[in-house]
Amino acid sequence: MSSDAPGELLLSDALALVTCAQLGADELPEPHAIRYLERIPQTNALNLQTYRPDDQYVAISYTWPGSWTRLHSSDNPSITLRNGVPTKSTHISEFMVKVFDDILASSAGERKLYFWVDFACIDQDNELEKARQVAVMDRIYAQALYTAVVLEDVELSTEELQLLLHPPIQDTSEERSRRLDVTRRLLRARWFARAWCSQELILSSGTFVYLHCTEQPMKPMRLPIGTLFNWTIIARTYDASISEIAQPRGGVNHMELASIAFNPSAWAYGIVREMGCYNEYDKIALVQNLVKTPLPKRLTQLPNTKGLNDATAKRNVARMLNVLAVQNGDFSLLQSSHTDASAQAQDEDNFGWISAPTAGDLIADAWHAKNFDVHRDPNALTTATGLRLTGFITSVASEELWTIRRNEEHLTISVRDDIRVVRPDWLQSNPDGTTFAVKYFNTGCDQFTREPALSRLRDVLYAIDEFDADHVWPTFMPADNWWITRGPDDGARSSSRDTLRDRIKQEYDRPGTMHRTIASGIAFLHSGDLTSFRVLTLADGSRIVAQGNAKSLIGRELFQPHVMRLKTFGSIHIACNMMVLRNLQIGESGDVRSCIGHLRSFAMIAEESSRVVTITIR
Incomplete structure (x- = not known):
């Protein structure tokens, strides 16, 4: 930790620092x-x-x-x-x-x-x-x-x-x-x-x-x-404002740890990112310790902020950790880059793909190479030009913004320019317990009322029902035998001949374990008392439900590299990310793009109706 703190790092600078700071054989x-x-x-x-x-x-x-x-x-x-x-x-x-x-x-x-x-x-x-x-x-x-x-x-x-x-x-x-x-x-x-x-x-x-x-x-x-x-x-x-405590893992043996989860960079960096540290660059060492980076690959000769956690040092730490993660075959940080808080240099030509994680983001924290199509892009790497990846690319034909805001008595729901005030009750517990009868211990409340995350899920279901949105409903179906059903038939347990409300009630009138899976998975749709998402129609006519930090998406290209594509949707893996690209400027190479934002979606870009490209993301 002896070198002086640098100024704003370019990608080439970050690569050089990562290379020079690794332990030599005689320094182990x-x-x-x-x-x-x-x-x-x-x-x-x-x-x-x-x-x-x-x-x-x-x-x-x-x-x-x-x-x-x-x-x-x-x-x-x-x-x-x-x-x-x-x-x-x-x-x-x-x-x-x-x-x-x-x-x-x-x-x-x-x-x-x-x-x-x-x-x-x-x-x-x-x-x-x-x-x-x-x-x-x-x-x-x-x-x-x-x-x-x-x-x-x-x-x-x-x-x-x-x-x-x-x-x-x-x-x-x-x-x-x-x-x-x-x-x-x-x-x-x-x-x-x-x-x-x-x-x-x-x-x-x-x-x-x-x-x-x-x-x-x-x-x-x-x-x-x-x-x-x-x-x-x-x-x-x-009281949701009470801070979480990171769960101890040191007492778990290696076999048990392997069966619980892989510790990706998004998880480790999410824990230490906003915490106090005398030297901001120490967080690189902390992340390496938490993910158990092999000793020969660990960085030791890191810069020193000398007690000042300035914005430049924070950005540089994010850049170095993203480069390190990619070098080690860990793409979890790409799965965490959809919020405004995680965005890094979106308006610049350098490091648009870089992100910083959100603490407690279960979807990014559960990233593991075995669950993604990483094997289809064995040559993913960072160069002085940018992040080189292979994946599927398409464009957005139209977008539909949904917003849901609740006060104590009703919901205010907006879809495009249609604003409706809804006072719903059909998903509430009835006095006779015939609907949503699962109680939270002896409180007399159903689980949807008792638990904030489930209440937010219920509000989404109310909105889908109010607008009779069959095209949105399959996205919010519960987990069935630990796997998410995604398809036009809305799952095997309900008939397409029923009304949309009947189908929703059939799927959600059951114990809460499956509901919690979905409620946790859609946490990224919420910000304060507002829930919002976009229904995007892609070039092939298919639709996806997404949220992200890019502005208007109509006409934009969406890129989903193999390293961010799920092999299958599961109880934790119910969403994945993609990048929003900027059109090429005159004179730029055709395989180099600028990343101007990120989306998290409940569906992937369809393989059969999109192009496979290998591009460099700046």
């Missing part, structure tokens, strides 16, 4: 060569150890001190011994030492236990050592006995902690409200907003949270991260 870190802290009464000794399988250490995850308030003894430095020389350390606070003691007391009689604290155990004056240690950070946390998260700016009373650890059997609305408040306060800790901390949580094999006790500030209280994780999920059903 020695296997697990790390230092440990050994707790000695009244002080801490720092010993250099070479990791051995029999060694046990606890990795400490905390927020580096700075211009933020640490509570009680967290604001008091401790003494660290380095080669026998005492040094005052603001990173290892008196409260953190109490956490050490609590951990040692709970493991008394077992093998000797050490502690790993990044600032103390990595020579901060040695740039090469820092680069090497960052390159194996995923191993350091994954192979620790567990990770101790030290929250130094939040405290709970004993009663509040017990409310999380041992909730009452008969839950009251008052107790639920108190738990929501406790969860919010915990998640407001600075630790949850830092990019490095998020990585450490995900990579750890087990995690406990330590925090101040209101009654005894010097005595650490311990909370399993799983408990907080579960309460956060529950809290978000009542």
Whole structure:
């Protein structure tokens, strides 16, 4: 992390930085060569150890001190011994030492236990050592006995902690409200907003949270991260503004991890993108750790923003990560580029195809080469000119914009210039439970009313019914045996002889698992209280439902490369992306295009009615 921060990168610059910053064979870190802290009464000794399988250490995850308030003894430095020389350390606070003691007391009689604290155990004056240690950070946390998260700016009373650890059997609305408040306060800790901390949580094999006790500030209280994780999920059903916690994966063995999901760049970058980081370029190392990039391909000699997270550095990080992902055969970031927030340099001739992900985008996060036609384009690559891809191209003949906005009593639906106010009730639960009778525990509400995502899906169904839109309805059918039915017959369970409303009710009057699949899949259609999508008629007369960040699409070319085309639609893979291209300028090469936007669609460009092209996207 030693080179100075560059200005705005061109593609050729990004390629050069990626090439120069990769670890050389002589720079690969020695296997697990790390230092440990050994707790000695009244002080801490720092010993250099070479990791051995029999060694046990606890990795400490905390927020580096700075211009933020640490509570009680967290604001008091401790003494660290380095080669026998005492040094005052603001990173290892008196409260953190109490956490050490609590951990040692709970493991008394077992093998000797050490502690790993990044600032103390990595020579901060040695740039090469820092680069090497960052390159194996995923191993350091994954192979620790567990990770101790030290929250130094939040405290709970004993009663509040017990409310999380041992909730009452008969839950009251008052107790639920108190738990929501406790969860919010915990998640407001600075630790949850830092990019490095998020990585450490995900990579750890087990995690406990330590925090101040209101009654005894010097005595650490311990909370399993799983408990907080579960309460956060529950809290978000009542308050969607509560932040999500990235799910730990370090404790999952390789076989189980392979069966759960591949960790693509869109998932990893989405986690750390908007979080705080002293050096913006560190996020490149964080993403590489999270996706477990092979060591010889990891970048270490990265620029340094020296604490300034400026807009130029953010754009450059996005560019380098997109180049890295493509080089490693990971095209997940192309699947995340349809929102205004993800767009990168759409109006420029350089990097129009680049995107930054949206956190929690399940469709992009689930990208895996085995689910896409990547094998049909084995030569996909980046050059100094642009991103070279093969795929299908077509054009847009017409577009129809749908918007749906709800207030407490009705929907306002607009299709072209036709605006209607709808007060629907035919998908509501009836008092006798004959329709949508699935209740959410004992709330008396049906799942569509109780869960915001499902309510948004229901509003779309109301709109389709109001405009008798048979051409739109098949897109929003539920999952059947984990596969999405796409076709003119609207699926096997309903007859085309029925009215559209009858068909919708037949498909959606059933348990909510299938509904949640669709509700999650259409999340990209929503922005605040507005739901919108475009019904596009393509050159061959076929229609697709899409949303994206390009403006008027009539006459525009749509390009869907093989690496973005699904082999089949599934329970998670219910949509895929495509690029919107700008017409060639006079004198430009015929195989070079500018990307001016991106779309996410519920259907793919038809193979039989489009052209196959190999083009370079700038």
